Amino acid sequence: MLPLNLCLLYFINIVIGITTSETLPVLPLLINSKSLSQFTNGAIISLFSFSMLLFIPLTPKISQHFGAQITMIFSITAMALSTFLNALCEFNNNIYIFIVVCSISRICHGIGVAICSTLLCALAAGEKNEKYNIEWIIGNVELTSNIGELFGPIISSFLLKFNLFCIPLFACSILNVFALIAAFFIKYKNEEIETQSENKKLKVNEIVH
Secondary structure, eight states: OOOHHHHHHHHHHHHHHHHHHHHHHHHHHHHHTTTOOHHHHHHHHHHHHHHHHHHTTTHHHHHHHHOHHHHHHHHHHHHHHHHHHHHHGGGOOOHHHHHHHHHHHHHHHHHHHHHHHHHHHHHHHTTOOSSSOHHHHHHHHHHHHHHHHHHHHHHHHHHGGGSOTHHHHHHHHHHHHHHHHHHTTOOOOGGGSOOHHHHHHHHHHHHHO
């Protein structure tokens, strides 16, 4: 039987995969419903990847400063709030407010996924032991991510039958709340998430002694 920590981490990873892929079929339709240009559509959607690009390298420093648990909780909260904001955008008929709120939600989602997925890999790798080697653990991280990405578009396609863009987005928020609850039960091993600077200090001390 898998350790509880790995089960929780894999569950959170599935949720990340579902919520990330579930929004992909919905957002272009939501933006097009406001009669915005294709350029604006693409620009808003690309903010997700842009924010991920910026925050993935920053995750180790953020985790070291605030601690793994707070960082994990913050990142999942950002994902939940972002999809909730996206859902509310459907009821906003002011184009300019829509663009601003939708852009902020995509940035928040990208930041949340960037930090959470990076931290999740580090925490999962810290669970390695004689029974579960790191290759097996990281392989399952990729597997659970793909499982989530497989079901996300299917779920959104089904929920879009209700002719409301907000329903699949609200569903993403609810899933993120379950992931947030799971994050409180993880046993965090901060010593497993060391920065390169800390490793260098340890090597220097070994040489000195």
